[in-house]
Amino acid sequence: MNLAELRETSLSISDLVKEIKNPHRSYPTCLIINEIGIACLCNEGGKNEGEKALLSLLEHDDQRHRFIAFSMISLMPRLMQEKASILEAFRKNPDNQDFLEITDQKIKEFKDQFGL
Numbered sequence: 001m002n003l004a005e006l007r008e009t010s011l012s013i014s015d016l017v018k019e020i021k022n023p024h025r026s027y028p029t030c031l032i033i034n035e036i037g038i039a040c041l042c043n044e045g046g047k048n049e050g051e052k053a054l055l056s057l058l059e060h061d062d063q064r065h066r067f068i069a070f071s072m073i074s075l076m077p078r079l080m081q082e083k084a085s086i087l088e089a090f091r092k093n094p095d096n097q098d099f100l101e102i103t104d105q106k107i108k109e110f111k112d113q114f115g116l
Contacts, residue, residue: 003114004042006034013039013046017053030068033057037072041116051079058090066090067099074107075116 009027011019013036019025020032027035033054040050057069070090073079080087090096110116 003038006038007042009035011035013044013050017046017049020053020057029062029065033065033068033072037068037075040072041075051076055079055083055086058086063095063099066096067103070096071103071107071110074103075110 008031009016016032016036016039019027020029020036025032036050036053040047040054044050051073054069054073057065058073060066060069070087073083073087091100
């Protein structure tokens with residue numbers, strides 16, 4: 001299976017970003033965040049907009065949404081390098097400590113599976 005096959009919608013990154021801002025969204029938020037990340041990893045059009053959306057989600061109230069956004073960003077070496085200070089602050093935030101160990105393990109498994 002390749003990364004693009006993980007997509008569950010055919011929405012563009014731009015439409016996914018609009019969807020995540022819509023309080024009456026058609027898809028669960030976790031799915032939308034995942035879709036944005038996968039689309040960015042597949043270098044679909046609107047990648048910069050998707051990356052900005054993922055970065056903004058690092059401050060979301062819902063820990064699950066932060067977890068998914070952080071996981072996706074952690075698969076993007078260029079973005080990780082450019083935003084190292086933001087990601088370091090995220091890692092140091094006491095509110096995020098509960099899930100970092102699990103997240104790091106899942107990121108490693110995903111990287112291994114897809115050769116990232």
